[in-house]
Amino acid sequence: MSILITNVLHQGKPVNVYLEDNFISDIGPSVEAEQTIDGTNLALLPGLVNTHTHAAMTFFRSYADDMELHEWLRDKIWPIEAKLTPDDIYWGTRLACLEMIRSGTTCFNDMYFHLDMQAKATQESGMRAVLSEGFIDLMKPETGEELLTKTMKLVEEVRNMNCDRIKPALGPHALYTVSRQSLESIKQISDEEDLLIHFHLSETKDEVENCVKEYGKSPVRFLEEIGFLGPRLLAAHSVWLDEKEISILAGAGVKISHNPVSNMKLAVGKAIHYSEMRKAGLNVSLGTDGCASNNNLDMFESMKFATLLQKFSLNDPTVMPANEAFQLATVNGAQALGFNAGVIEVGKLADLILVNTRMPFFQPSHDLISNLVYSANGSCVDTVICDGKVLMEAGIVKDQDEIIEGARKATERLIQDGEG
Amino acid sequence: MSILITNVLHQGKPVNVYLEDNFISDIGPSVEAEQTIDGTNLALLPGLVNTHTHAAMTFFRSYADDMELHEWLRDKIWPIEAKLTPDDIYWGTRLACLEMIRSGTTCFNDMYFHLDMQAKATQESGMRAVLSEGFIDLMKPETGEELLTKTMKLVEEVRNMNCDRIKPALGPHALYTVSRQSLESIKQISDEEDLLIHFHLSETKDEVENCVKEYGKSPVRFLEEIGFLGPRLLAAHSVWLDEKEISILAGAGVKISHNPVSNMKLAVGKAIHYSEMRKAGLNVSLGTDGCASNNNLDMFESMKFATLLQKFSLNDPTVMPANEAFQLATVNGAQALGFNAGVIEVGKLADLILVNTRMPFFQPSHDLISNLVYSANGSCVDTVICDGKVLMEAGIVKDQDEIIEGARKATERLIQDGEG
Numbered sequence: 115m116s117i118l119i120t121n122v123l124h125q126g127k128p129v130n131v132y133l134e135d136n137f138i139s140d141i142g143p144s145v146e147a148e149q150t151i152d153g154t155n156l157a158l159l160p161g162l163v164n165t166h167t168h169a170a171m172t173f174f175r176s177y178a179d180d181m182e183l184h185e186w187l188r189d190k191i192w193p194i195e196a197k198l199t200p201d202d203i204y205w206g207t208r209l210a211c212l213e214m215i216r217s218g219t220t221c222f223n224d225m226y227f228h229l230d231m232q233a234k235a236t237q238e239s240g241m242r243a244v245l246s247e248g249f250i251d252l253m254k255p256e257t258g259e260e261l262l263t264k265t266m267k268l269v270e271e272v273r274n275m276n277c278d279r280i281k282p283a284l285g286p287h288a289l290y291t292v293s294r295q296s297l298e299s300i301k302q303i304s305d306e307e308d309l310l311i312h313f314h315l316s317e318t319k320d321e322v323e324n325c326v327k328e329y330g331k332s333p334v335r336f337l338e339e340i341g342f343l344g345p346r347l348l349a350a351h352s353v354w355l356d357e358k359e360i361s362i363l364a365g366a367g368v369k370i371s372h373n374p375v376s377n378m379k380l381a382v383g384k385a386i387h388y389s390e391m392r393k394a395g396l397n398v399s400l401g402t403d404g405c406a407s408n409n410n411l412d413m414f415e416s417m418k419f420a421t422l423l424q425k426f427s428l429n430d431p432t433v434m435p436a437n438e439a440f441q442l443a444t445v446n447g448a449q450a451l452g453f454n455a456g457v458i459e460v461g462k463l464a465d466l467i468l469v470n471t472r473m474p475f476f477q478p479s480h481d482l483i484s485n486l487v488y489s490a491n492g493s494c495v496d497t498v499i500c501d502g503k504v505l506m507e508a509g510i511v512k513d514q515d516e517i518i519e520g521a522r523k524a525t526e527r528l529i530q531d532g533e534g
Numbered sequence: 535m536s537i538l539i540t541n542v543l544h545q546g547k548p549v550n551v552y553l554e555d556n557f558i559s560d561i562g563p564s565v566e567a568e569q570t571i572d573g574t575n576l577a578l579l580p581g582l583v584n585t586h587t588h589a590a591m592t593f594f595r596s597y598a599d600d601m602e603l604h605e606w607l608r609d610k611i612w613p614i615e616a617k618l619t620p621d622d623i624y625w626g627t628r629l630a631c632l633e634m635i636r637s638g639t640t641c642f643n644d645m646y647f648h649l650d651m652q653a654k655a656t657q658e659s660g661m662r663a664v665l666s667e668g669f670i671d672l673m674k675p676e677t678g679e680e681l682l683t684k685t686m687k688l689v690e691e692v693r694n695m696n697c698d699r700i701k702p703a704l705g706p707h708a709l710y711t712v713s714r715q716s717l718e719s720i721k722q723i724s725d726e727e728d729l730l731i732h733f734h735l736s737e738t739k740d741e742v743e744n745c746v747k748e749y750g751k752s753p754v755r756f757l758e759e760i761g762f763l764g765p766r767l768l769a770a771h772s773v774w775l776d777e778k779e780i781s782i783l784a785g786a787g788v789k790i791s792h793n794p795v796s797n798m799k800l801a802v803g804k805a806i807h808y809s810e811m812r813k814a815g816l817n818v819s820l821g822t823d824g825c826a827s828n829n830n831l832d833m834f835e836s837m838k839f840a841t842l843l844q845k846f847s848l849n850d851p852t853v854m855p856a857n858e859a860f861q862l863a864t865v866n867g868a869q870a871l872g873f874n875a876g877v878i879e880v881g882k883l884a885d886l887i888l889v890n891t892r893m894p895f896f897q898p899s900h901d902l903i904s905n906l907v908y909s910a911n912g913s914c915v916d917t918v919i920c921d922g923k924v925l926m927e928a929g930i931v932k933d934q935d936e937i938i939e940g941a942r943k944a945t946e947r948l949i950q951d952g953e954g
Contacts, residue, residue, distance in 0.1 A: 172897065176904035180855035213894040378842035379908070381851040409908040410895045415835070422798035422839075423846075431801040435600035474633040475830045477592065477938055478945035484596035488799070488829040493913030518897055525898035 115148060115502060122153025122468060124458060126482075131158060133464040136278075136502035141460060151507065156468035156496055157482060160456050161220025162413040163447025165371035166312075166350040166401025168226045168248075169235075170198070170206025172213065173525050175405040183318075183380055191406060195227075197531050202524050203231040209521040210411060211239030215511055217412045217492025220465040220500040223348065223371070223401070223451055225285040225312045229268040237277050240505045242465060244451050245272065246285030246312045251296050258296030262303070269309065279501050281310070281452070288314040289325050289333050294340060301342045308346070310452070315349035318382050322354045334359035343368055348450055350401060353377060353386050360387060364394035369450040372442065374419040376403030385427035388420075388434060399447035400439075412492040413443050421487060436487040468497040535568060535922060542573025542888060544878060546902075551578060553884040556698075556922035561880060571927065576888035576916055577902055580876050581640025582833040583867025585791035586732075586770040586821025588646045588668075589655075590618070590626025592633065593945050595825040603738075603800055611826060615647075617951050622944050623651040629941040630831060631659030635931055637832045637912025640885040640920040643768065643791070643821070643871055645705040645732045649688040657697050660925045662885060664871050665692065666705030666732045671716050678716030682723070689729065699921050701730070701872070708734040709745055709753050714760060721762045728766070730872070735769035738802050742774045754779035763788055768870055770821060773797060773806050780807060784814035789870040792862065794839040796823035805847035808840075808854060819867035820859075832912040833863050841907060856907040888917040 117133040124131070124141065132140040132147060178190035198206075203226065214222060221242040224232055229247040236243045247265050251258035265284065272282035286292040286300050304311050316322055316333050329336045334355060337343050345367035352370045355363070363370070372386050391398050400420060402411045420442060421434040448456025448465075455463040471479060475489045486494075498506040505511065537553040544551070544561065552560040552567060598610035618626075623646065634642060641662040644652055649667040656663045667685050671678035685704065692702035706712040706720050724731050736742055736753050749756045754775060757763050765787035772790045775783070783790070792806050811818050820840060822831045840862060841854040868876030868885075875883040891899060895909045906914075918926040925931065 174900075175895075175898065175909055176856075176901040179901070179904050179908060180852050182851060186851075209894065209897055216894055375842065378846040379851065381845045381849050383849050405909070409905070410910075412895070412911070415838075415911065418835075419839075419842075422795065425801045426798040426843075429801050429803050431602060431606075431799065432600050436596075472938060474629065474636055474934070474938065475595075475832070477629055477941050478595065480594075480949075481596040481599070484599050485829070488599060489595055489825070490830075491832070491835065491911040491913060493911060514894070518892060518894065521897050529900075 117149045117151065117499070117502065117504070118145065118147035119151045119153045119158065119468070123157040123471060128153075133499065133502050136464050138458065138460055138462050138464050138466070141458075149504070151468070151497060151504075153468060155470065155472050157471050158458055159467050159469060159486070160444045160448075160458055161465040161467050161498065161500060162218050162443045163399065163451065163456060164214065164219050164222040164401055164411065164413055165348065165399040165447045165450055166373050166403055167210065167222050167224045167411065168404030169210035169222065169224045169232065170203045170226050171404035171406045172209045172521070173202060173206045173528060175409045177406065179409070194528065197528055198227065200228045200231045202528055203228040204235050205517070205521045205524040207232050207235035208239060208517045210405070211236060211241050212511060212514060212517045213411045214241065215239065215498050215505045216495065217414060218467040218469070218495035218498060219411065219413050220467070220498060221448065221451065221453060221455065223312060225287070229282070230271050233272045233275060233280055236280055237275060240500050240503055242279040242453060242455070242500055244281045244283045244310055244312070246283040249284065249286045249296070249300065250291040251293050252291060253293045255293045255295035258293055258299070262296065262299055266303070269307070283310040283312050285312045288321070289336070290321060297337075297342050298340055301344070304346050305344070311347045313347060313349050315352045316354040317351035319354055332356070332359060334362050338362050338366070350403075351377065351382070353382050353384060355387060357390065360390050360394050360396065364391075364396045369397045369399065371399055371401040371450070372420060373401045373403040374423045375416055376407040378419065378423065380407050385423050388424050389428070397446055397450050398442060399450045400442040414486065414491050414494070417443050417487045436481070436484040439487045440483050464502040465500050467495050467499070469494045470496040537569045537571065537919070537922065537924070538565065538567035539571045539573045539578065539888070543577040543891060548573075553919065553922050556884050558878065558880055558882050558884050558886070561878070569924070571888070571917060571924075573888060575890065575892050577891050578878055579887050579889060579906070580864045580878055581885040581887050581918065581920060582638050582863045583819065583871065583876060584634065584639050584642040584821055584831065584833055585768065585819040585867045585870055586793055586823055587630065587642050587644045587831065588824030589630035589642065589644045589652065590623045590646050591824035591826045592629045592941070593622060593626045593948060595829045597826065599829070614948065617948055618647065620648045620651045622948055623648040624655050625937070625941045625944040627652050627655035628659060628937045630825070631656060631661050632931060632934060632937045633831045634661065635659065635918050635925050636915065637834060638887040638889070638915035638918060639831065639833050640887070640918060641868065641871065641873060641875065643732060645707070649702070650691050653692045653695060653700055656700055657695060660920050660923055662699040662873060662875070662920055664701045664703045664730055664732070666703040669704065669706045669716070669720070670711040671713050672711060673713045675713045675715035678713055678719070682716065682719055686723070689727070703730040703732050705732045708741070709756070710741060717757075717762050718760055721764070724766050725764070731767045733767060733769050735772045736774040737771035739774055752776070752779060754782050758782050758786070765789075770823075771797065771802070773802050773804060775807060777810065780810050780814050780816065784811075784816045789817045789819065791819055791821040791870070792840060793821045793823040794843045795836055796827040798839065798843065800827050805843050808844050809848070817866055817870050818862055819870045820862040834906065834911045834914070837863050837907045856901070856904040859907045860903050884922040885920050887915050887919070889914045890916040
């Protein structure tokens, strides 16, 4: 399969871009292709990479807001989550993928339940993803052993799909929900099987204080002690870290997923130490978190929140300029997840988006990247290509109505069951 | 002129809404009208009200970002602003109105230059607005006298347009750019002529400290002393206030325009004291500020920033729940500007928007207001009616291409002149 995109804006100039199979094969040619997309008035950009999601939580979007974190989980989220069926996960993930595609994301890193259904929905959506089964043993190692067996069976299932776009991973939830023994087993399997670990780290002050109470040291120091850190670890949030912990994480090659909207909405108390992380050489990428705590999957919005949160918190309007925010959402994310994508270059995976430069909020066009970060939202995305296949063209996603209808029916049943 | 909107979602139920001339005339009827809009899958909401803009600064969107405030003004914004022609103001304001209409704003409060051109562009756009000529005498009362004569001539011109949608106002820029004598004269004219005063107040810590140095007291205390405060004063920003100042402003009936995106982007150092203002009974509404410091005019985005900034700053996820953020952007804004709008009720001005409830980010629909505030952006707006006239229908604004082209040509010339 080949696709030619003609007359599309790339680094300020109109070019032709040739995609062959799932790679960017040439920039500048005017050869024939099986499919041609007219890129006039469109700008070519790498697809955005969302490195922290709980995709099927789209079902809980605006189900419960403006609550204290603990009440919110205990009274609202956990009771309804317990009712989720595999079918719900399928439709919730399809809905998430639809929303991500529409807003220019081509790749995401997910942690939720029923990994097989996450994988089925993601495969059908055409997106690229790292997917993990959320692992919570509630500090009981014997539960952990059972769960790990179950998890590895699911990982095997995903591998057997033979879908290059989808990588299984391990999803130990957090230090306060997973026992030390399970964390150690997970780390060992991650190394043996070359699986990424998707983990929540130091999101709140409480989490850090409880870890000190439980283990006598801060989360990063404890994880270092048990040998859990390493380049396959992607740590979401990572807000409450001191200087030494940042240096430990950098030394171990851990990847950080920053989730500014969720951090602000759930009031975690401070902004991530972005400048220190950058200085230490850490890979920082960007995530939306799940729809219960954001409440959308729009990475354009998250870029703006990321940079404005830094400026505001540090009293410094020069921190995280637009091009850095854009790197967080593209090349850093692709690197963190181990995909050869995130930039427009020959030889890179054909994961790309075309944005409509005629939108009023792009006028005038002094600086495209600045407009993307500070002025745009996901609605600027016109066309989305992932792995060399068109997922949205001129604003049309083929199965949109079917997905919205399927998700609507599933949520209706879920809420009735939840209240019944 | 009459318009019937059929089968539209209002307070959770499908209804018919009848508009006669420029008022909402009935909710629930199924009579004939001159124009019928099918409201199926659309939700009916009041048009959003943006209470602090510098509309024509759309021209400087992404012209200069990520800079220190003073350098940014001195090296970038002021030199290029000095080159603005009346024609630029016309196109810049048209572009701003286009962007506001597309993102569901029907009414705004503007301060910029060439008031006659602001008014012409606003009248042609069909929007409702309060418009003022920015007044800066650089602390020279004699300059102030000349300016005031010029300003009142412009006010008279706007009045002579006889356009009910447009109210002229007075726009003294700020305490550090306008002399005490001019402020006193402006206050007197405001009272005599019933004109709103649009003013920047206590945006930064520096501003407060310089005021104390210059006048021996904080801005609000000084303004109280010279008799400047009153119910016709709309104060933008108002971030750096103490408890006593909030109570003085409340006692005087001053209105506050909160600009969360601009405050974060320019790093003003803290969040507005929203809860205290609310407790004191102050009218707090919402503004985007100009496009040089936001960089868009999307009030949906500003609602989300407003509530998340409060939650984050106070470490409390329950502050400013979604419905309050929505009030800031609708009824509070209309009240602040003295328009009988901002809610959907019989007898109110027909300033309303229809949003597309089929957008993926509205699925599922547990809570529409929460979805509007936390999940949506301006792209959810399908149809916009202001003063009983349709400004956008099914995503189409009639003169969009002409406006984008006009703005493009004007900015091109401006930048060439600026660099020449």
